[in-house]
Amino acid sequence: MTAGLQIWNQNGVLMLDGTHRVGRFKGSLYLDGKVQSGTQAADLSSGTPFWSFLPDFLFMHINGNSPVPVVSISSTGVSWAYSNPPTQSYLYPITGWIFYGVFKGNHMSTNTTQLLGQYLTAARGLLQAGLEQLKVEDPQQYSDVAVVANAGGMFKIETGMSTAGLFEVNISIVDATGQSVNLMHTETGVVNH
Known part of the structure; x- marks a missing residue:
């Protein structure tokens, strides 16, 4: 018998339970572009480590000489180093945040197509509510x-999570x-135009 938290959608489909794989955020670090490489020690041994990079920009100068961070992760922490630029002139390393954590449990039983469909349904609902308002x-x-939408707009x-x-x-x-x-900006359900 399954125990613990279980969540179903409005159609009675199990969306989350104690056997699903869930990410747990463990920390973050900011890359300011001034240091070429670094390491952040963290205990990531309680699951499968993961990381995500949120850049401040994609390129700063028209030449596009913006080295990106190359990230590696293990159970003991996160390491990174900027990629080698083609030239040292007009060098603007991409700055931003590395978020890291661990996945706990098994893979989610709901497939990606179903999750995407649910996301699009929720997004459509938000859009409709925003347009009605x-x-x-x-x-x-x-x-x-x-007019813009009918002309092919x-x-x-x-979507994202703020600091x-x-x-x-x-x-x-x-x-x-x-x-x-x-058209619309929401934060945890509060609508501001």
């Missing part, structure tokens, strides 16, 4: 958004020329 608060901007949805621990969602519309207009 925009329609009431600013009918002219709502009309402008409709795309809605851009960005303050807030789950953030940004929704914007992008026209055919690449111009973007922010």
